[in-house]
Amino acid sequence: MSSKPQKKKxxxxxxxxxxxxxxxxxxxxxxxxIGQKAVKDNLQILIRAATERGVPPEHVLFYGPPGxxxxxxAHLVAKETGRAIxxxxxxxxxxxxxxxxxxxxLATGDILFIDEIHRLNKTIEEVLYPAMESGVLDIIIGKxxxxxxxxxxxPAFTLLAATTRVxxxxxxxxxxxxxxxxxxxxxxxxxxxxxxxxxxxxxxVKVEDNAxxxxxxxxxxxxxxxxxxxxxxxxxxxxxxxxxxxxxxxLALKLLGIDEKGLSxxxxxxxxxxxxxxxxxxxxLGTLAAALSEEEATIEEFNEPYLLQxxxxxxxARGRALTPHAYEHLGKVPPANLQKKLI
Numbered sequence: 001m002s003s004k005p006q007k008k009k010x011x012x013x014x015x016x017x018x019x020x021x022x023x024x025x026x027x028x029x030x031x032x033x034i035g036q037k038a039v040k041d042n043l044q045i046l047i048r049a050a051t052e053r054g055v056p057p058e059h060v061l062f063y064g065p066p067g068x069x070x071x072x073x074a075h076l077v078a079k080e081t082g083r084a085i086x087x088x089x090x091x092x093x094x095x096x097x098x099x100x101x102x103x104x105x106l107a108t109g110d111i112l113f114i115d116e117i118h119r120l121n122k123t124i125e126e127v128l129y130p131a132m133e134s135g136v137l138d139i140i141i142g143k144x145x146x147x148x149x150x151x152x153x154x155p156a157f158t159l160l161a162a163t164t165r166v167x168x169x170x171x172x173x174x175x176x177x178x179x180x181x182x183x184x185x186x187x188x189x190x191x192x193x194x195x196x197x198x199x200x201x202x203x204x205v206k207v208e209d210n211a212x213x214x215x216x217x218x219x220x221x222x223x224x225x226x227x228x229x230x231x232x233x234x235x236x237x238x239x240x241x242x243x244x245x246x247x248x249x250x251l252a253l254k255l256l257g258i259d260e261k262g263l264s265x266x267x268x269x270x271x272x273x274x275x276x277x278x279x280x281x282x283x284x285l286g287t288l289a290a291a292l293s294e295e296e297a298t299i300e301e302f303n304e305p306y307l308l309q310x311x312x313x314x315x316x317a318r319g320r321a322l323t324p325h326a327y328e329h330l331g332k333v334p335p336a337n338l339q340k341k342l343i
Contacts, residue, residue: 035191039182056109058179059159063166065305067224068184070162074113085111090119108155117161118168132176186221210246218262220306281321
């Protein structure tokens, strides 16, 4: 007796599946968005006031280190207003025509989210000013004496933008975010532990409270990193046939090279190079990047914020220098001038 062949289960492509998981973990309501209370409260007032007046909310800029929830906030604003959201990034808008195409395809009340807006070309930035301020798009046709300007009316829209380097945004552009410029702060360990509890339910794993606290303590105060560590600990527990408890988390993170303070191998290498090659510093960023064979931007945007937050390095006018706590963490004896600070 022949049996019907079983239909092969379709498995999403790797990138699509990863994207699916990330979107699933993304909060879909203000209630689910943990932390950043001041920013949330201001946004809710902004949205409610605009809704009562029957107009789109004013333009808003979010800034802060990566992984703190800037994109998630943009999605929540769109959901709260019931409007469509169009997503792009500064580097993706290469020509004025790219921006014109995006803006003219917006419907009234739509949300335009531009990530890493500090990387916008200055020429494109000039075109964005009147679009944000007056709702018009100025297009220059032709060159030389025969050139003429055509002004197109744009539908009322809300620009939400995000950046990790707010200092690189020009003052004229920054001043046009009339809805507010909001800094996202690092999360507390309790907030991260609460986020991990929600994430564990979504991905279908049972994680013990002490394991959540262990991950939270090594998460760099960042939800994105915490969720990454949770998924890797889940993988380790699954393969090894272990419960997702504190010991399992410790073993999984040791395998990843994440120490008890949440420092990655690249963080420790940076500290060790400053200590061993440059006598504890100060050392210039360019010299440090060359010694690490790393990009300056990577050090500034990935390593430094967390190391500064922990008080392991300090930035001086002459460069980066280690603090006594950095030597203590590395198990090294600090120079004589720093030993007094440990007493």
